Amino acid sequence: MSKSDKHAAALKYEPGQDLAPVVIASGYGSAAEQIINIAEKTGVPVYRDDSVSSMLCMLEVGKNIPPELYEIIAKIYCSILSTAEKFKRSGTEQADDEQA
Secondary structure: OOHHHOEEEEEEOOOOOOOOOEEEEEEEOHHHHHHHHHHHHHOOOOOOOHHHHHHHHOOOOOOEOOHHHHHHHHHHHHHHHHHHHHHHHHHHHHHHHHHO
């Protein structure tokens, strides 16, 4: 994949406010690079999957994802939460080691 073929999308989900995750940004090429860079710089998890990002880039910004994508997006969120929990636990273990 060349740099101009790169694509990225950003989602947000506020339980109790959003019915489903909402596409808040999407783009190709340099716009995709910017989306990824902003996410990484601000500590937003980045999940890399070309087929999913390609589908998300076809959606309108500001709209909820369609029900057809609920399952794959739920799996991505679960993966991100699992990874975050592992980092959290390893950070706690390191802090405990430093205090000992």
